[in-house]
Amino acid sequence: MTGSRIYNVYCDESCHLEHDGVPVMAWGAVTCPQGEARAIAEAIRALKSAHGLKPSFEAKWTKVSPSKAGFYLALIDLFLADDRMRFRGLLVPDKALLDHARFDQSHDEWYYKMYFTMLRPIFAAPHRYRIYLDVKDTRGGPKTRKLHDVLANSLLDFERQTIERVQQVRSHESELLQVADLLIGALTYANRGLATSPAKVAIIDRLRAKLGQNALSRTSTFAATKFNILVWRAQGAAG
Template structure:
């Protein structure tokens, strides 16, 4: 089966300044490729219904747009063909020198690998779209694809590509859902509208927003463990 994955991140600055935030997050939307047009058309319809013309972003949640974002959240949780997975990386556990040759950018793409690798299954094909960012090493995205391909010999990594978020609704949806998790774990609930959306999210999942098991396949929160163990 062919799948598409849309990704966005929050707080990458902690890779150069660990005091900037408590957590780095990288979030991802996973859909069957055949569902792409349904996703786009459904989100466009919700935008039209609310006369919402801005890019979808967690930072744009406000009282004037609250009903739009609540409807978007309802759409996500009521649609079986969309799954969300977010990686949490605790800032005070990142050791760039020991594990990443002192290179924050390298560590960022290693965390991307951890986000993606554990949900890639044999005999499927994956096209992965990242939010575009400027890298010191222009080969970071192609290297990520190469590493994923080498680790998944029984599946196909058809594409790993960076695109501007304003052109891709899947990346925008990833930004919104990642922002909810970021608000919870970095304690960044700056308005009543954002608090409403966090509360509604917890109502949908049936519990407080906490790290989940690997088997959670609708709203998966993966807190990476650097301590090892079993």
């Protein structure tokens, strides 16, 4: 494969359950060249130390607080400044509009379709991809294998030469997965219209200041490669 590179893709999701009472749902992925992953992780651990945190501290959206606001804003700035990292997200603004029966599909089947829809723009020949998912529950193993099947089959990658692997990792062991969690958390928080945490609002404001006021709420342009989202709407939904 002349010119082929390997990319790591760190995926997470938020509010993905069908009946969890939260209207918004999102998927997201942070990508980087495989050979740069360790250096990026070391830079993030150094950032943690610089802000008085243990290198093993797990950064995640649910842990954003006033006492750690400086660190989280610095982490957002690191992501924005580091050309080796990119983010791709998919946002579903209102799960109540989903009508799986109309399309003869289960919520799980739709879930995998959305994962592929989110990831598809990342893939480009002749490059190869290693996908890492956050460990969620005991169903993780079968879901991981199913996702690999869906992605490979959708790309006609029957020999698994493009999607080399799809595997689970624990988020506390992966700084890049922590960045994905943080960005997906910001995406869902902003689109729920929440303002319960000044520290979280500060992160939203920082992202909007650097990326554009509508960057978290509208489908990105094709040229937006650093932070690119698709706002997915159910067929027939208004807006």
